[in-house]
Each structure stands twice: as C-alpha cells, then as structure tokens.
Amino acid sequence: MIGPEQCCACHREVCEDTANKRYVHAPVREKQCALCHIATIGADRTPVAKKEESKVRWLPGSYPRQGMEYWFSIPPALAGKKIILQADGQGKKTLRLEVQLPNFQEAEQLAAVTKPPEITELNVEEVKQGVFLTARVTWKTDRVTDSTVLYGENEATRKNIVDPWLSKDHEMLLTDLQPRKTYTFSVASRDIFGNQKVSPLKTFSTHAFFSKPSIEKTKTTEKVTVSGKYFRVDNRFFARFVTNQPTSMRLGTLDGPMHASSKDSGLQSGKLPSEHLPLVDPRFLNTGVCLTCHPQTKGVLSHPVDVQPKRGMIIDSREYKILGDGRLTCMTCHVAHASDNEARVVKSDKKRLCLGCHKNFG
Numbered sequence: 382m383i384g385p386e387q388c389c390a391c392h393r394e395v396c397e398d399t400a401n402k403r404y405v406h407a408p409v410r411e412k413q414c415a416l417c418h419i420a421t422i423g424a425d426r427t428p429v430a431k432k433e434e435s436k437v438r439w440l441p442g443s444y445p446r447q448g449m450e451y452w453f454s455i456p457p458a459l460a461g462k463k464i465i466l467q468a469d470g471q472g473k474k475t476l477r478l479e480v481q482l483p484n485f486q487e488a489e490q491l492a493a494v495t496k497p498p499e500i501t502e503l504n505v506e507e508v509k510q511g512v513f514l515t516a517r518v519t520w521k522t523d524r525v526t527d528s529t530v531l532y533g534e535n536e537a538t539r540k541n542i543v544d545p546w547l548s549k550d551h552e553m554l555l556t557d558l559q560p561r562k563t564y565t566f567s568v569a570s571r572d573i574f575g576n577q578k579v580s581p582l583k584t585f586s587t588h589a590f591f592s593k594p595s596i597e598k599t600k601t602t603e604k605v606t607v608s609g610k611y612f613r614v615d616n617r618f619f620a621r622f623v624t625n626q627p628t629s630m631r632l633g634t635l636d637g638p639m640h641a642s643s644k645d646s647g648l649q650s651g652k653l654p655s656e657h658l659p660l661v662d663p664r665f666l667n668t669g670v671c672l673t674c675h676p677q678t679k680g681v682l683s684h685p686v687d688v689q690p691k692r693g694m695i696i697d698s699r700e701y702k703i704l705g706d707g708r709l710t711c712m713t714c715h716v717a718h719a720s721d722n723e724a725r726v727v728k729s730d731k732k733r734l735c736l737g738c739h740k741n742f743g
C-alpha cells in the first residue's frame with residue numbers, strides 16, 4: 382500500500398503548508414492522507430459502491446436519521462415499483478436492498494382515527510452555545526406524527542418550525558436564540574389522518590447553558606435486518622420499515638443521476654495521472670468523510686450542509702467553496718488541513734464568516 386511519505390513526496394506544498402500552521406487537523410497531523418482522499422481505503426467507498434451511489438436518486442426529505450421505526454410517505458407513482466433502501470447500522474454495517482413495493486391496492490388500508498395524538502415526555506434537553514446558540518426540545522407521541530415547534534420571546538416574534546418527518550420520537554433544534562432571554566414555546570404533532578395536538582405553553586431560558594448526558598446506547602455487532610409493511614390512507618401511500626438496531630435509513634430510486642457527480646462538482650480539476658490511486662468523490666471528501674469521525678455535526682446539530690442556497694442568497698464562490706451544483710459542504714466554512722485559527726474556519730472572524738452569506742444577520 383502507498384504510504385503517507387509518498388503522498389508528501391509529490392504533494393510537497395500541501396505537507397509544507399501544513400507544517401507551518403498552528404492548528405493542524407488531527408488526522409492530517411497523523412498523515413492519514415489516504416483515509417480521507419483515497420477511494421479504495423476504508424468502508425463503503427469501493428468504486429463499485431460509488432458507481433451504484435451515483436445512480437440512486439434519494440427521495441426528497443429522506444436524509445439519514447437515527448431510528449428503529451421508519452415511516453415514509455411514498456409517492457403513489459412508485460407503487461408496484463422497485464426502490465432502493467439503505468440502512469446504515471452500527472459499526473459501519475450497511476444494508477442496501479432492492480425493495481419491491483406492492484401495488485397501491487395491495488397496501489393495507491388504514492382505518493381513520495379521529496382522536497388527536499397524545500404528547501408525552503416534553504422536555505428541553507439542552508441549551509447550548511455551539512456554532513449557534515441552540516435549544517433542543519424532545520417529546521414522544523403515541524403514534525407517528527410530524528413535529529412543529531412554535532417559539533419566541535413574545536407573541537410578535539414567535540417563530541414556527543415544522544419537520545414533516547413521521548416519528549413517535551421527536552427532536553427539534555431551536556436556533557435564532559439570543560443569550561440571557563426567556564422564551565415560551567409549544568409543540569404540535571399532526572398524525573397521518575390530520576389530527577393535531579398542541580402542547581400547553583412552556584418556557585426555557587438562555588441565561589444558563591446545560592445539556593443532559595446522552596444515554597450510551599448498547600452497541601451491537603449484529604447484521605442489520607429490516608422488515609417492511611405498506612399502508613394507504615385515502616390516496617396516500619406509506620411504507621413502514623422496522624429494523625433490529627438503530628440505523629440511518631434512506632429510500633431512493635434507481636432512475637436518475639444524482640446531483641453531484643465528480644464531473645460536475647468542479648472541485649477536483651487537476652489532471653490525475655493514470656497511476657494515481659483513485660480519489661474519493663468530492664461530495665464525500667467535503668462532507669461524508671467528516672461525518673464518519675464527527676457524527677455529532679450531522680443534520681440539525683450543525684449548520685445545514687448539502688443544501689443549496691434559497692432564492693435571494695448569493696454565495697460568492699471565490700470566498701466560499703461550494704460544490705458545482707451550488708451545495709454547501711463542511712469545507713464551505715472549514716479549511717481542510719491546517720490553519721492559524723482554532724476551528725480552522727475560512728474567516729477567523731465568526732461574524733464576518735456568517736455575514737458573507739447572511740447579509741441581513743444582526
């Protein structure tokens with residue numbers, strides 16, 4: 382196998398530049414170059430997997446979340462067709478299956494319920510200063526519902542956030558908070574029949590920060606197994622998948638190219654010599670590989686990545702690196718190897734970092 386000395390022999394500028402900086406990212410300091418860059422090293426990124434990946438079009442909203450029971454609202458047009466199910470279990474065990482969906486009429490008709498769902502165990506788990514000042518609110522419901530939180534300092538500034546994801550375990554991250562304030566909030570859950578329950582108003586304060594210790598989940602080395610069931614409610618079609626261990630699950634179809642292939646990403650433009658070890662896909666290098674060691678930055682707990690700017694936001698690509706299709710990555714804000722500021726962000730002044738894109742931030 383090609384050693385790190387060999388990477389540095391050819392990429393001398395990179396290694397020299399790294400040596401001159403105050404804060405060197407740990408895996409770079411340890412010269413684990415191949416771990417991040419080379420496609421054939423490490424799990425789940427063999428060229429074969431990459432080829433399949435490039436053909437799967439993940440269903441909107443089905444970004445990976447931890448759970449053992451998943452409800453997906455499936456476009457009825459997919460009834461009777463084959464879909465791809467991917468569940469990433471513990472210990473890097475990944476299950477990828479082709480699932481034959483039943484025809485619409487074969488799915489079990491769910492009898493309508495008119496009672497609103499029950500909301501229990503409503504808690505503020507955490508008020509924390511990370512990249513943002515955030516509060517994490519959790520609750521449970523007796524059946525799967527979406528999640529809504531209404532919060533603010535007062536009636537006038539109250540803000541509504543909705544997560545359409547169907548679950549019995551709800552977790553919402555409240556952003557846009559100011560220090561030393563008291564906020565009121567209520568949560569709401571709507572089930573698939575349209576029944577909604579709203580919780581009473583509660584309060585939390587940002588005078589002090591706290592977080593509840595997360596419960597260590599028991600790890601399993603078992604293979605991931607999944608069982609599926611299909612339901613219909615009026616003209617809507619649902620799939621429920623239950624796993625034997627917590628996984629992150631996504632569904633997709635095989636019918637189209639994904640948004641970012643290495644060709645259109647524009648991030649790796651240099652001509653690679655033919656004897657060079659194969660490089661990982663830029664999308665993986667700039668976000669996916671980071672999540673393998675920093676899983677806590679996934680999803681709602683960090684700034685959104687793998688999203689395109691909404692209308693009205695212009696990202697200056699000379700200042701911020703984005704993928705060819707406009708998506709943000711971890712590297713939009715972070716410098717890859719080493720830097721003179723501790724968090725290795727592209728602008729050491731955090732406010733300037735944010736204002737470069739969010740022109741109207743206070």
Ligand code: HEC
Binds near residue numbers: 387419
């Ligand atoms: C024999 C010399 C040689 C060796 C050894 C070598 N590379 Fe390269 N590498 C190149 C050349 C030439 C290019 C293409 C030109 C460029 O972009 O710098 C390249 C391109 C790259 C790129 C893409 C650069 C870009 O601009 O996007 C990365 C990343 C990379 N190599 C990483 C590695 C890693 C990691 C190793 C060690 C496992 C390694 N290389 C070993 C010569 C080499």
Ligand code: HEC
Binds near residue numbers: 413417
């Ligand atoms: C933690 C993951 C990680 C490690 C470890 C790592 N890199 Fe990188 N590297 C990146 C990322 C991310 C980029 C930025 C990609 C981009 O902007 O296109 C990058 C960019 C590069 C580039 C192209 C851009 C440039 O700066 O010239 C080269 C060449 C490179 N790395 C070589 C190396 C070498 C050599 C090592 C080992 C000393 C190494 N990398 C270690 C993540 C890593």
Ligand code: HEC
Binds near residue numbers: 667674675712
């Ligand atoms: C092989 C594991 C590994 C990978 C892959 C990895 N990191 Fe790290 N990272 C670490 C370790 C270890 C530390 C230092 C210990 C800590 O604070 O957790 C660290 C620290 C950091 C820090 C804090 C500042 C610093 O340099 O210490 C940032 C920011 C960071 N990583 C971003 C990234 C990004 C962005 C990527 C993807 C390009 C990435 N990491 C990929 C292991 C990894």
Ligand code: HEC
Binds near residue numbers: 510675683710
């Ligand atoms: C919009 C900019 C932005 C994006 C995108 C971003 N970060 Fe950060 N990140 C920051 C800033 C700013 C800090 C420093 C936080 C502080 O100083 O409190 C930080 C801190 C970190 C840290 C160290 C502190 C910690 O919470 O452990 C890690 C690790 C990290 N980021 C990883 C990532 C990874 C991995 C991604 C991609 C999934 C990512 N970041 C995407 C801006 C960003």
Ligand code: HEC
Binds near residue numbers: 684
């Ligand atoms: C490179 C451009 C860019 C930078 C830099 C950037 N953001 Fe963002 N930010 C985005 C995009 C794109 C989104 C998601 C789409 C949208 O809301 O327009 C977003 C969303 C957000 C959200 C809404 C989060 C949510 O879950 O809805 C907050 C809050 C935010 N950014 C704060 C920050 C802060 C604080 C910083 C500085 C640490 C920062 N941003 C830096 C581009 C950026």
